[in-house]
Amino acid sequence: MNKQDAASSLKEGLMQADSPRARRELKTVRVMIALFCRAHHKAHGGLCPECNELFLYASERIARCPYGSDKPTCQKCPIHCYKRDRREQIREVMRFAGPRMALRHPLLTLWHLISGRRKPPERKKLGQ
Numbered sequence: 001m002n003k004q005d006a007a008s009s010l011k012e013g014l015m016q017a018d019s020p021r022a023r024r025e026l027k028t029v030r031v032m033i034a035l036f037c038r039a040h041h042k043a044h045g046g047l048c049p050e051c052n053e054l055f056l057y058a059s060e061r062i063a064r065c066p067y068g069s070d071k072p073t074c075q076k077c078p079i080h081c082y083k084r085d086r087r088e089q090i091r092e093v094m095r096f097a098g099p100r101m102a103l104r105h106p107l108l109t110l111w112h113l114i115s116g117r118r119k120p121p122e123r124k125k126l127g128q
Contacts (some may be wrong), residue, residue, distance in 0.1 A: 012077055018063065018068070018069070019068065019069035021063070021069060021071060021115065022063065022069070024060050024108070024111055024115075024128040025062055025071070025073070025112075025115070026058070026059055026062050027108065028101075028105075028111070028112050029055065029058045029059075029062070029090075029110060030055055031098035031101070032093055032098070032101065033047060033049060033054060033055050033058075033093055033095070033097075034051075034093055034102055034111075035097040035101070035104065036051065036092075036096050036097050037051040038058050039096065040096075042107070052091075052094070053085065053088055054090065055094050057082075058082075058086075058090060058109070061081050061082055064081070065077075065081070066079065067121060070121045072113065072115070072118055072119070072120075072121075073115050073116045074090075075116060076116060076118070082122055096100045
């Protein structure tokens, strides 16, 4: 994947996110996937097709979160909206990229840690 395709997939994902928090989380996920992809798939200047597909899936999940603008981090969320195989993929990415984020992207890391301390809001029951 070239830089233009990577930029268009990021732009597509950001357009789906409706709140500043969701956009920031999407950017964080994108950076983490890029770190993982660069190290494991030797992709330079963008994501490999497999990682791009994971990013697009994550952006769709973030955009469709039932919590909307009150969205907690996925780790704190009581709803598991990722399919089992995708959840394992993103966990692998985060396990690898998480420790590296503090040095390479300290502000995103700080915002992610702050967001992670928030408790998820109570989810409204159907019919309310």
